[in-house]
Structures are given as structure tokens and as C-alpha cells.
Amino acid sequence: MIKTDAVIVGAGPTGLFCAHQLGIIGLTCEIVDNLDKIGGQCIELYPDKPIYDIPAVPKCTGEELTNNLIEQIKPFKFNFHLNDRVQEIINENGNWIVKTTNGKKFKTPNVVIAGGVGSFEPRKFPTKSAEKFDGTSVLYSIKDKTIFKDKFVAIFGGGDSALDWAIELSNISKVSLIHRRDEFRGAPASVQKIKELSKKNIINLFTKYSIKDVKGNGSLEEVEIKNEEGESKILKADYVLGFFGLIMQLGPIAEWGLNLDKKAIPVNTENFETNKKGIFAIGDICTYPGKLKLILSGFHEGALAARGCFKYARPNEKYRFEFTTASNTIKDRLGVK
Amino acid sequence: MITCPIFFCAYIKAMVKIIYIEHNGKEHVAEVQNGLTVMEGAVQNDIPGIDADCGGSMSCATCHVYVKEDWYDKLPKKEMGEDDMLDQAYEPNSNSRLSCQISVSDDLDGLKVHIPEKQV
Numbered sequence: 001m002i003k004t005d006a007v008i009v010g011a012g013p014t015g016l017f018c019a020h021q022l023g024i025i026g027l028t029c030e031i032v033d034n035l036d037k038i039g040g041q042c043i044e045l046y047p048d049k050p051i052y053d054i055p056a057v058p059k060c061t062g063e064e065l066t067n068n069l070i071e072q073i074k075p076f077k078f079n080f081h082l083n084d085r086v087q088e089i090i091n092e093n094g095n096w097i098v099k100t101t102n103g104k105k106f107k108t109p110n111v112v113i114a115g116g117v118g119s120f121e122p123r124k125f126p127t128k129s130a131e132k133f134d135g136t137s138v139l140y141s142i143k144d145k146t147i148f149k150d151k152f153v154a155i156f157g158g159g160d161s162a163l164d165w166a167i168e169l170s171n172i173s174k175v176s177l178i179h180r181r182d183e184f185r186g187a188p189a190s191v192q193k194i195k196e197l198s199k200k201n202i203i204n205l206f207t208k209y210s211i212k213d214v215k216g217n218g219s220l221e222e223v224e225i226k227n228e229e230g231e232s233k234i235l236k237a238d239y240v241l242g243f244f245g246l247i248m249q250l251g252p253i254a255e256w257g258l259n260l261d262k263k264a265i266p267v268n269t270e271n272f273e274t275n276k277k278g279i280f281a282i283g284d285i286c287t288y289p290g291k292l293k294l295i296l297s298g299f300h301e302g303a304l305a306a307r308g309c310f311k312y313a314r315p316n317e318k319y320r321f322e323f324t325t326a327s328n329t330i331k332d333r334l335g336v337k
Numbered sequence: 338m339i340t341c342p343i344f345f346c347a348y349i350k351a352m353v354k355i356i357y358i359e360h361n362g363k364e365h366v367a368e369v370q371n372g373l374t375v376m377e378g379a380v381q382n383d384i385p386g387i388d389a390d391c392g393g394s395m396s397c398a399t400c401h402v403y404v405k406e407d408w409y410d411k412l413p414k415k416e417m418g419e420d421d422m423l424d425q426a427y428e429p430n431s432n433s434r435l436s437c438q439i440s441v442s443d444d445l446d447g448l449k450v451h452i453p454e455k456q457v
């Protein structure tokens with residue numbers, strides 16, 4: 001069990017800056033994110049797009065913003081727990097026990113939810129029957145490719161993940177690639193390669209088709225695909241892989257007993273605390289009259305939530321307001337002279 | 338037109354009727370301001386089924402709608418990237434559009450869009 005002054009759920013820009021503010025006022029924190037990288041929407045959705053409304057930064061890309069935020073919190077040496085999702089938050093004698101999908105446990109007086117529009121999860125097949133095989137033979141990511149050796153694998157999607165895996169797995173398995181239209185959004189070189197492999201009958205290519213059903217007694221046996229004319233085909237399949245990108249899903253956050261307004265958590269604007277003591281919500285996930293879903297608003301919300309955390313983390317101390325330019329204590333924390 | 342400010346203001350403020358049809362057939366008729374997107378019209382009028390998680394930046398595909406042939410061809414053409422994003426939508430087909438990419442104009446008065454069963 002890791003003890004800390006605050007657990008931050010989400011390593012988007014808001015969570016990162018809140019960590020900075022916690023560090024400045026002398027608190028510790030641990031940051032958990034479901035993605036395999038730091039930066040939230042900025043890094044997952046628009047790393048190369050320039051942002052023009054960060055105060056005093058006329059222009060920076062999503063990736064540059066993320067790198068600068070990471071740089072800014074380096075002095076505090078906070079831990080990141082990536083590829084892990086905060087699943088459960090339970091109250092235990094006034095502290096919060098925070099549990100993750102990978103089995104990590106934290107004990108903390110404060111939880112700061114900076115979860116954006118939710119955690120990034122793979123988009124799944126719409127077909128109900130696919131749920132039964134989810135995680136066994138219907139997969140949305142690949143951990144160990146050797147399981148596909150000499151198997152029939154049906155891959156759905158038209159982006160780089162679908163194309164790259166179709167090419168890679170065609171060396172060891174019997175691959176079908178199914179996509180809903182003729183154009184692919186993957187890299188042109190991969191598209192070219194797929195077309196060559198299809199010509200040589202190494203890959204079975206079906207465009208303008210989508211999934212209709214998956215079937216099997218116990219284990220998966222076949223997948224049925226359909227086109228818009230209503231024609232369908234049945235393909236033999238031991239595995240069905242779907243690569244439709246990521247979608248933000250509120251997921252476990254909805255089960256923590258917090259008030260919800262549509263997909264957002266109402267907070268007070270004094271310290272961004274939710275209806276539960278010691279649980280704060282900041283950034284895109286929070287709502288209050290006048291809320292703007294902007295990065296700059298998230299920064300402000302994080303600064304105030306950090307002060308809110310202070311009260312519970314240091315109940316016997318009084319929070320002291322200080323400037324970074326003037327305070328020697330803060331300079332010590334930052335490791336500057 | 339440009340030389341007459343009063344007329345110009347009246348022109349750009351004009352409202353356009355958009356009909357949103359839920360998966361269960363329930364119709365919502367909304368007056369949407371000229372220049373806004375069909376997605377914004379839905380959000381402003383609390384029409385269920387259009388999530389628009391990314392706020393119209395074409396990176397979530399949760400504003401997906403179907404537009405039947407009679408209207409489909411009258412819509413502004415898809416820009417680069419829309420089809421790529423639609424690949425990631427829930428049950429896309431050849432009638433699919435992202436409602437955040439359809440700007441409302443006088444030509445679209447009476448446009449009917451069908452909301453999918455779900456967005457995720």
C-alpha cells in the first residue's frame with residue numbers, strides 16, 4: 001500500500017498542473033493514467049496541432065505543452081502509474097483507499113479526479129455476441145502474438161494498427177482483413193503492402209464489409225460479415241481483432257457515488273471538492289455554472305483543488321500563501337537557488 | 338448585402354429548422370442558428386444521443402448521425418479526415434456523417450438527421 005497526500009486520477013494537462021501545485025505547497029502525490037503515455041487528450045488526440053490559448057504561450061502543440069508540463073513537475077519526482085486504471089475508491093476511517101485495475105493500492109486523504117471525458121478505452125464491436133468472447137478470442141489489443149500461430153485471424157479496421165497487425169500476422173496466421181470502405185487511413189506504404197499480400201492470396205481482403213455476428217460453441221469458430229447491400233459471408237475465425245481507435249469512457253468514475261450531471265461531476269468553485277469530502281474534480285470532468293472546457297480553466301481549478309487537499313493532508317497546519325518568486329521554501333522544493 | 342448592416346445581421350442570425358430523429362423514432366424539431374453546426378444545434382437544444390465528447394474537433398466520432406439520400410447529397414462535402422473518424426464510429430454506413438462537420442445554412446432548412454442507437 002502506497003501512502004500519499006493525494007492521488008491524481010488522470011495525467012492530462014489538468015492533472016499534471018495540479019501535481020505541480022501540490023508540489024509547490026509541499027504535498028506529495030501519485031498520478032495514475034489508463035493511457036500508456038502522459039498528456040491526456042493533448043497527446044492522444046492532437047499531439048501535432050498547435051494550441052493558441054495557453055496564457056503567455058502564443059503557440060504550442062499538444063505534445064510541446066505536455067513536455068513542458070512534465071518538465072515543470074520534474075523537481076518533485078512524483079510517480080506515474082501508466083497503463084493502469086483507478087477502479088475503486090473506498091472510504092476507510094477518513095482516508096481513501098484507491099485501487100487500480102493492476103492491483104495497486106493507495107492510502108490517501110485526497111483524491112483529485114482529473115479524468116477528462118473519461119479514460120481512453122478501445123472502441124468495441126457493436127455486435128452483442130462479441131461480448132461473450134471478449135478478452136479470449138475477441139481482442140482489441142495484442143499482448144502476445146504467438147497465440148495466433150497457424151490460426152485463422154479476422155482483423156477489422158482501416159488504420160495503422162489494423163494494417164500493421166494484418167501484415168505482421170500474415171507471416172504466422174491465416175489473416176482476413178475487413179474494412180467498411182475501400183480507402184484506408186493507414187500509412188500509404190502499409191496500404192500498398194496489404195494490396196500486394198491480397199493479390200498473392202496471403203491476406204483475404206474484404207472492403208465495404210463490417211461485422212454482423214460471431215459464432216462458436218465454447219470457443220470462437222466463425223465470424224459473419226455483411227455489406228450494405230445486405231449480402232453476408234461467413235469466415236472461419238479462431239480470433240477476431242478490432243482496431244477502431246480509442247474512445248473516452250467515464251467507466252469506473254460513475255461508480256464512486258459522486259453526483260453526476262450528464263457526464264460531468266458538479267463541484268463547488270471554492271476548492272473544486274465534490275459531494276464527497278476529500279474527493280476533488282478538476283478539468284473537463286468537472287462542471288459548475290460558467291464552466292469552460294479549456295486547458296487554462298483546468299490549471300486554475302487544479303491550483304485551488306491543491307489548496308483544498310492541504311487542509312486534509314496537514315490538518316494541524318495552516319496553509320500559507322506564498323509566491324514562487326519570493327519564497328525560499330518553494331525554491332528549496334524546486335531545487336533552485 | 339454587406340453594405341447594409343441591418344440586413345446583414347438579420348441574414349446571419351436567421352434560424353434554420355433541423356429535425357433530429359432518435360433511434361426509437363422520436364422526432365425533435367430544433368431552430369438552429371445559421372452558421373452553427375448540426376452537432377451544436379443538438380447540444381444547445383438538449384437533444385439526446387449526440388454526445389460530442391470532443392466538442393466538435395473531429396476527434397471522437399460521438400456526434401455521428403445518418404442522413405438519408407434525399408438530404409445527403411445537399412450537405413457540404415466531407416473534408417479530409419471525416420471518413421477516417423467515421424471508421425471509428427458506432428455502426429457507420431454510407432449515410433454516415435459527423436454532425437459537428439455539417440454547418441447549418443439556409444439550404445439545409447428542414448434537414449432530417451437520424452441518431453444512431455448509441456454512440457459508443
Ligand SMILES: Cc1cc2nc3c(=O)[nH]c(=O)nc-3n(C[C@H](O)[C@H](O)[C@H](O)COP(=O)(O)OP(=O)(O)OC[C@H]3O[C@@H](n4cnc5c(N)ncnc54)[C@H](O)[C@@H]3O)c2cc1C
Binds near residue numbers: 115117284
Ligand atoms: C482536437 C482538440 C483540440 C483542442 N484544442 C484546445 C485548445 O486549443 N485550447 C484548449 O484550452 N483546449 C483545447 N482542447 C480541450 C483540451 O484538450 C481539454 O480541455 C483538456 O485536455 C482537458 O484536460 P484534462 O486533464 O481535464 O483531461 P484529459 O486531457 O482528457 O485527460 C484525462 C486523462 O484521465 C485519464 N483517466 C480517466 N479516467 C481514468 C481512470 N479511472 N483511471 C486512470 N486514468 C483515467 C484518461 O485516460 C486521460 O488520459 C482540445 C481538445 C481536442 C480534442
Ligand code: FES
Binds near residue numbers: 438
Ligand atoms: S464532436 Fe467529436 S467528432 Fe464531432
